[in-house]
Amino acid sequence: MKVLSNEVYIIGAGETKFGELWDKSLRNLAVEAGLKAIENAGIYSKDVDAIYGANSLAGIINKQENIGALIADFSGLSADGIPSLRVESSTASGAAALRDAYLSIKSEEYDVVVVGGVEKMTDIHGSDILEKSSSILDREWEAFFGATPAAMAALIARKYMHDFNVDKEALSMFSVNDHLNGSKNPDAQFRNKLTLQQAMNATAVADPLNMMDCSPLSDGAAAVVLASENYMKKNKKEGVHILSSAVAEDYLSVGSRQSIYTLTSTKLAAEKAFRKAGTKRDDISFMEVHDSFSIYGLLELEDLGFAEKGKANKLVYDDIKLEGRLPVNPSGGLKAKGDPYGAVGVGQAVDAYRQLTGKAGDNQIKNARYGLLHNMAGTGASSIIHILGE
Amino acid sequence: MTELSRIWRETEYRYNLIGYKCKNCGNSYFPPRDICPKCHRESIGKMEKVKFSGNGEVISYTVVHDAPPSFKRQVPYVLALIKLSEGPVITAQIVDSVEEKIDIGTKVHMVFRKIRQDGDSGIIEYGYKFAVN
Numbered sequence: 019m020k021v022l023s024n025e026v027y028i029i030g031a032g033e034t035k036f037g038e039l040w041d042k043s044l045r046n047l048a049v050e051a052g053l054k055a056i057e058n059a060g061i062y063s064k065d066v067d068a069i070y071g072a073n074s075l076a077g078i079i080n081k082q083e084n085i086g087a088l089i090a091d092f093s094g095l096s097a098d099g100i101p102s103l104r105v106e107s108s109t110a111s112g113a114a115a116l117r118d119a120y121l122s123i124k125s126e127e128y129d130v131v132v133v134g135g136v137e138k139m140t141d142i143h144g145s146d147i148l149e150k151s152s153s154i155l156d157r158e159w160e161a162f163f164g165a166t167p168a169a170m171a172a173l174i175a176r177k178y179m180h181d182f183n184v185d186k187e188a189l190s191m192f193s194v195n196d197h198l199n200g201s202k203n204p205d206a207q208f209r210n211k212l213t214l215q216q217a218m219n220a221t222a223v224a225d226p227l228n229m230m231d232c233s234p235l236s237d238g239a240a241a242v243v244l245a246s247e248n249y250m251k252k253n254k255k256e257g258v259h260i261l262s263s264a265v266a267e268d269y270l271s272v273g274s275r276q277s278i279y280t281l282t283s284t285k286l287a288a289e290k291a292f293r294k295a296g297t298k299r300d301d302i303s304f305m306e307v308h309d310s311f312s313i314y315g316l317l318e319l320e321d322l323g324f325a326e327k328g329k330a331n332k333l334v335y336d337d338i339k340l341e342g343r344l345p346v347n348p349s350g351g352l353k354a355k356g357d358p359y360g361a362v363g364v365g366q367a368v369d370a371y372r373q374l375t376g377k378a379g380d381n382q383i384k385n386a387r388y389g390l391l392h393n394m395a396g397t398g399a400s401s402i403i404h405i406l407g408e
Numbered sequence: 409m410t411e412l413s414r415i416w417r418e419t420e421y422r423y424n425l426i427g428y429k430c431k432n433c434g435n436s437y438f439p440p441r442d443i444c445p446k447c448h449r450e451s452i453g454k455m456e457k458v459k460f461s462g463n464g465e466v467i468s469y470t471v472v473h474d475a476p477p478s479f480k481r482q483v484p485y486v487l488a489l490i491k492l493s494e495g496p497v498i499t500a501q502i503v504d505s506v507e508e509k510i511d512i513g514t515k516v517h518m519v520f521r522k523i524r525q526d527g528d529s530g531i532i533e534y535g536y537k538f539a540v541n
Contacts, residue, residue, distance in 0.1 A: 149476040159439040172470035225471040273497035
């Protein structure tokens with residue numbers, strides 16, 4: 019008997035600490051996050067209809083594919099035959115898995131789905147990771163010629179700063195804000211505050227970007243449990259409503275794009291996400307944005323529609339602070355909370371769940387009602403946006 | 409180790425800066441692509457190879473200090489986005505040039521260079537870089 023709409027809710031969330039977790043393996047991390055989420059949701063394995071596991075680079079870093087089966091197996095669910103598939107969309111794998119799980123409930127195929135994201139990035143020696151992480155670019159026509167993710171972000175940053183007369187300080191302020199918030203997040207990789215001077219004078223990575231403009235290498239996993247409204251009512255659960263889910267693409271290579279400092283995929287996904295959610299930009303209480311490099315933070319504020327192109331520098335000093343008009347990355351963002359590729363998008367959902375249920379601890383935003391989550395693949399090739407609410 | 413065939417099949421494009429032109433709309437593309445993103449199916453069978461002049465202008469540039477192992481010996485190197493005179497924007501290194509002379513808007517031309525070496529016993533890969541005019 020179907021009496022309710024098939025709306026989708028997050029009913030539980032959990033994550034590992036993000037960081038250099040030498041004693042934990044890919045599977046340890048995935049299982050830890052998954053268990054925390056289902057415990058938090060108060061469900062049992064018999065309730066789970068399916069698992070969607072996000073991961074980006076395990077094939078080339080850990081030399082392990084078949085991630086869906088791995089997660090199900092070591093979560094003790096193999097014998098139950100529960101479907102478990104891996105979702106890969108580069109650094110947006112997390113939000114991609116969240117979206118696939120959301121659609122699976124929307125379509126009424128499932129009622130309860132566990133979404134996990136995991137990345138184990140420190141199982142590789144030194145700069146070898148740059149060879150692997152550059153696979154988020156176009157291997158043949160960007161990385162082949164010496165491009166790295168940081169170098170591509172730097173190319174975007176220099177042109178942006180030049181055309182709009184924006185100081186490097188504005189980029190550094192984004193990292194300063196991340197670290198200030200990360201200092202209050204027990205799951206964050208970096209708990210240290212960053213002064214503007216430290217952020218400005220760090221070791222060069224790809225000029226004009228330095229080490230404090232770049233997200234770190236991180237291990238970590240995150241998981242959320244999604245449930246249909248039907249299941250929630252039947253089992254008297256409470257949760258956070260997923261108001262909309264939207265995705266859009268752009269060219270893989272930065273050079274092929276219409277404008278190198280416009281994240282068109284973000285613009286398009288944002289329009290769809292706001293339209294479907296029926297919310298306005300003024301309604302948003304906080305955002306988690308994909309700032310793998312500080313420049314992206316500024317571009318995202320603009321392309322999500324919160325500032326005009328070239329004007330995001332006006333927001334980075336006060337507005338984006340935890341107590342500001344538009345809190346951005348209360349979790350610490352990719353710079354301070356960490357950047358375990360496939361886990362990032364799910365980790366954002368964990369943070370948003372905590373914010374919207376009033377359980378974000380020292381990072382709690384007063385009267386948080388609507389959160390926007392922005393997860394991006396590569397240099398902006400895909401953007402996936404979720405808007406969550408009460 | 410990269411398989412030889414993977415490198416070999418792109419040599420024509422990388423050695424000679426050859427891309428594609430859509431005969432339907434007249435737009436030129438680099439890297440090579442089989443479908444024109446403007447004309448979609450109208451471009452099927454109408455994409456033809458075109459050799460670019462190698463002249464271009466710097467849109468943006470960076471000095472890379474942190475590089476993958478196969479580029480370690482070249483650090484620090486200048487990577488740029490270069491707009492070719494025929495339109496496409498490509499990602500390439502700028503070499504043989506005084507760094508102070510490189511800026512947004514600087515005119516450059518293509519040169520043929522060693523790109524990278526796949527380990528101590530792997531293939532040496534060649535292709536385009538650019539130099540300031």
